[in-house]
Amino acid sequence: MKMKMEDGGLERAAVDAIAGAVAGGISRSVVSPLDVIKIRFQVQLEPTSTRLGPLGGTHVVSKYTGIWQATRDILREEGLPGLWRGNVPALFMVMPYTAIQFVVLQKFKSVAASYQEGDKNPGHLSTTMAYASGAVAGTAATVGSYPFDLLRTIMASQGEPKVYPTMRSAFMGILRSRGITGIYAGLTPSLVEIVPYAGLQFGFYDTFKKWTSALNERKGLPKDPHAENLSGFQHFVCGLGAGTFAKICCHPLDVVKKRFQVEGLQRHPRYGATITHKEYKSMRDAISRILQKEGLAGLYKGTLPSVIKAAPAAAITFVVYEYLADYLKDLATSES
Numbered sequence: 001m002k003m004k005m006e007d008g009g010l011e012r013a014a015v016d017a018i019a020g021a022v023a024g025g026i027s028r029s030v031v032s033p034l035d036v037i038k039i040r041f042q043v044q045l046e047p048t049s050t051r052l053g054p055l056g057g058t059h060v061v062s063k064y065t066g067i068w069q070a071t072r073d074i075l076r077e078e079g080l081p082g083l084w085r086g087n088v089p090a091l092f093m094v095m096p097y098t099a100i101q102f103v104v105l106q107k108f109k110s111v112a113a114s115y116q117e118g119d120k121n122p123g124h125l126s127t128t129m130a131y132a133s134g135a136v137a138g139t140a141a142t143v144g145s146y147p148f149d150l151l152r153t154i155m156a157s158q159g160e161p162k163v164y165p166t167m168r169s170a171f172m173g174i175l176r177s178r179g180i181t182g183i184y185a186g187l188t189p190s191l192v193e194i195v196p197y198a199g200l201q202f203g204f205y206d207t208f209k210k211w212t213s214a215l216n217e218r219k220g221l222p223k224d225p226h227a228e229n230l231s232g233f234q235h236f237v238c239g240l241g242a243g244t245f246a247k248i249c250c251h252p253l254d255v256v257k258k259r260f261q262v263e264g265l266q267r268h269p270r271y272g273a274t275i276t277h278k279e280y281k282s283m284r285d286a287i288s289r290i291l292q293k294e295g296l297a298g299l300y301k302g303t304l305p306s307v308i309k310a311a312p313a314a315a316i317t318f319v320v321y322e323y324l325a326d327y328l329k330d331l332a333t334s335e336s
Contacts, residue, residue, distance in 0.1 A: 015328040016106050017099040023320035024098025027313045028090050033083035034309035035090070037070045039156045041302035042258040045273040045294065048301050063271050067305055078160050086156030089167050093148030097141040102321065105137035105202065131203030138198020142190055147183045149190070150174070153261040159271050177264055178277070186260030189283045193253035197246050201314060204242035212238060235322050236315045243314025247307050252299035254306070256286045 028035075041048045046062040064070040074082040112129045142149075154163075154170050164170035174182045212234050230238070264277035280286035290298040 011332055013103050015325055016102040019321045019325040020102030021095040021099040022324055023317045024094040025091050026320055027316040028094040031309045031313045032087045034305045036083055036085055036156045038302040038305040039153055040064050042255045043157045043262045086152045089148045089151035093145045093152055097145035100144045101137045101141035104140045105133055108133040108136050130206035131199045134202025135195045135199035138194040142194045146187055150261050153258055157262050159267055186257040189253050189257040193250050197250040200249055201242050201246035204245050205238055208238035208241050235319045239315035239318035240311045244307055244311040247310035251303050251306055255299050259286055
């Protein structure tokens with residue numbers, strides 16, 4: 001006998017955690033090369049649009065000037081593994097991050113729906129509540145997984161020769177040089193970023209799903225009470241659009257976060273100027289100094305690989321999550 005799974009219950013939380021973790025892990029591994037290139041751009045103080053460009057009134061040679069050029073350089077100097085540099089801590093980060101995100105998201109939606117007049121279905125939340133639930137979920141997930149985010153950035157940006165050969169050596173090195181607070185360097189801009197980013201991503205995703213479901217209805221497809229009469233391709237497109245719009249809106253804060261994360265990292269001189277320890281006094285100071293020395297373009301370094309990465313990453317995450325969650329829910333209810 002099949003039983004309905006409670007939206008706010010432990011079974012539903014377990015399903016969301018497992019589906020979210022697997023979806024996040026697959027997505028992260030697929031887009032890792034673009035993530036490495038994005039991080040290299042973000043922590044490079046020199047211009048990324050041309051090999052010669054202004055920096056503090058002088059002309060310098062930039063290490064990375066474009067996606068294809070960066071890819072060739074990384075492959076030549078670090079081999080194929082260089083494009084997956086930092087993927088292990090990234091997986092340690094993204095799997096708990098995505099699991100926490102989806103659990104909190106569904107729990108928040110369930111609680112919000114209970115206070116909603118009329119329709120109590122979590123799938124029928126207002127657009128405002130959909131955005132709010134995404135923001136709350138993103139904040140909780142960021143705090144829970146942040147140390148791995150910092151380690152991922154350190155490992156992905158260090159280049160060759162490696163400053164830290166392993167994730168453990170990086171963790172111990174950060175503790176020695178920056179103390180326990182160093183593990184959370186850049187958390188403030190990260191939280192400032194993730195609230196609008198997660199809110200926009202989930203808000204856009206819910207909005208696009210409702211629009212697509214309504215379009216399907218007008219085409220004569222049977223109406224689904226949960227607004228889930230979408231094909232796998234439609235889930236993919238909705239996730240693609242959600243990830244793209246959210247990333248474009250919030251990219252400058254991601255650049256600031258990365259700068260805080262790599263403070264004091266002594267890379268080989270060929271990678272350009274380094275960011276000294278405590279170079280930025282605050283998030284506001286960081287934004288001001290980036291604008292002063294690198295111009296507005298400095299806050300958008302890595303935007304292209306970031307957008308190229310974020311769109312399929314979000315799409316893959318949502319598609320895998322939807323299918324795996326449905327499978328696990330069917331499995332749980334069939335055994336009840």
